[in-house]
Amino acid sequence: MKNFFKNIRNLKDLLSGLDLEKIGDLSRKVDLPKMVELVGKMSEEDLSKMMGMLKGGSKPKAIPAINGDFYELGKSLSSEEREIQLKVREFMNKEIKPIANHYWNRAEFPFEIIPKMAELNIAGLTYEGYGCPGKSALLEGFIAMEMARVDTSTSTFFGVQSGLAMGSIYLCGSEVQKQEWLPKMQKLEKIGAFGLTEPEVGSGAAGGLTTTCKRQGDSWVLNGQKKWIGNATFSDITVIWARDLDDNQVKGFIVRKENPGFKAEKMEDKMALRIVQNALITLENCEVPETDRLQEANSFRDTAKVLRMTRAGVAWQAVGCARGAYELALAYTNERKQFGRPIASFQLVQDLLVTMLGDLTAMQTMVFRLSEMQDSDILLDEHASLAKVFCTLRMRSIVDHARELFGGNGILLEHDIARFVADAEAVYSYEGTKEINSLIVGRAITGHSAFI
Structure with a gap:
């Protein structure tokens, strides 16, 4: 009862603090005696809640910590x-x-x-x-x-x-x-680089490399070009894969930057992964000693062992890119306000965020199992390829939704998300396109090769 009268006095104080002219306006809109009667019948709990609202509302809601690893x-x-x-x-x-x-x-x-x-x-x-x-x-x-x-x-x-x-x-x-x-x-x-892709040969590297090698005594002579070679503008060595003119098999070489006949030119005007220094490499009668030939690389099967391992890593990269975009978008929707409320409180925004999180969680669980298979030494090409296909597709969808949630701000670099959108396009394509990786999986599940 003591608190009841205290709340009544508080209400009276609040009303007395109003401008008389405003009270007059209020009396024409609201039946004040009826209002006082209703207040007198309210429970102490309801009165306390009402007083809290009159004094500026309840405490701000605690926002959950941002965590893209929803399944921990x-x-x-x-x-x-x-x-x-x-x-x-x-x-x-x-x-x-x-x-x-x-x-x-x-x-x-x-x-x-x-x-x-x-x-x-x-x-x-x-x-x-x-x-x-x-x-x-x-x-x-x-x-x-x-x-x-x-x-x-x-x-x-x-x-x-x-x-x-x-x-x-x-x-x-x-x-x-x-x-x-x-x-x-x-x-x-x-610092090292890896030279497999060529200006006119990407997916067909297994049998169509135009960069050639030929043994001459204790050395090999390499000729051809490589394109999109990350790190190669400043790397100390570049692993170059070339087709042997004598047996038509793919072989690998450690080519040092000071080797005569080796030239690396920076590729300009990229729209993605702009920090990465990709190079166009020209090999013109580049002489490499036999001691710098990779001694256990004698066919494309050996090259494929490297690609299998790193393709799994690219699937994890896709997860990281998607997670970064999701977490940026989630943070932004709690900061950005429209119609007096954070846009995170709107139904359509929450629906997009949940869709993104569902895709992200599916990606994470897939690559988690992929790495378990790698640790158990049962990882096959088709396992890595399926993860590359699925994760990069879902990554694209997530960064697209994230940019959408940023509205116009999504195209400004200062909000970071534009960089994620652009970089996702590179991850989607490198280490085997969706189509090539799909054919690897398709061959495994049908028994038929549909490459050509």
Whole structure:
């Protein structure tokens, strides 16, 4: 009862504070005696709620933390692996996020990040020996995701170094070659690139390489061109794949930047992955010693072993790009207000966010299993290809929805999402287009090859 009278007095004080002219206007619209009568019949709880509303409403709602890992798959990592994952996340948020738009807009590479990235000790993560950590493919996938979640260009640079370049030497090199290059590349003291794609040959690399090699004594002579070769404008070595004129088999070579006849030109005017320095490589009677031929690379089957491993990494990159876009959009919808409310409170916005999260969660669970298969040594080409197809398709859909939620702001680089939309297009195409990867899966499930 004491609180009841206190609330009545509070109501009286609020009413007495109103301008007399406004009270007069109010009395013509509202039956004040009836209102007072109704207030007198209210319970203390209802009166308290009403007083709270009159004094400015209830406390602001607590907004849930933004977390694109809705099924908490990250908690499946061991405590040591989780620590590495979060260390990479901190690095990306602290070192890369503040500078990503600057370098992306100028199509330049931030060389100052290389020694900082080296301190993470994550290059060649799954390899055994040669200074490499020897960790799981699952952790490697999470790291690819964490990088792409902030900047896909940085993830691509690292993927070329740790996966394609180091992987070629690890899987196809001699013991001498592994000892010479892998420890230095693991510390990022030497940077590598991977040259397979050509100006007129992408998907048909298995049997149609136009870059040739021919043995002459203790050396090989390489001729041809490679295109879209990431890191190659500044790499110390580039793994070049060429067709042997004598036996028509694909062979791999470690080509050093100082080799006569090797020329790398930066590709300009890209609309995606602009931080990545892609090169057009010209090999004109480029002489490579037999000691720099990858000794265990004797056919395209050996090249495919590298691609199988890295294609799984690209699927994780797609997850990271999609997760970054989803989390940006979710944060924005809580900040952006229309009609006096955050747009996150509108039904159509929530429907889009849930659609995005559903796709993202499906992608995450797929690549999680993919990495488990890789760790169990049962990963096949078609497994990696299915993940590449599905994850890049869903990634495209998620970044499209995210840009939609930003409205006009979605095309401004300052909001980050425009960079994700553009970079997603590159991830969708590289390491095998949707069509080529679909044919790999189609061959596996039907028994019929439909490539030609």
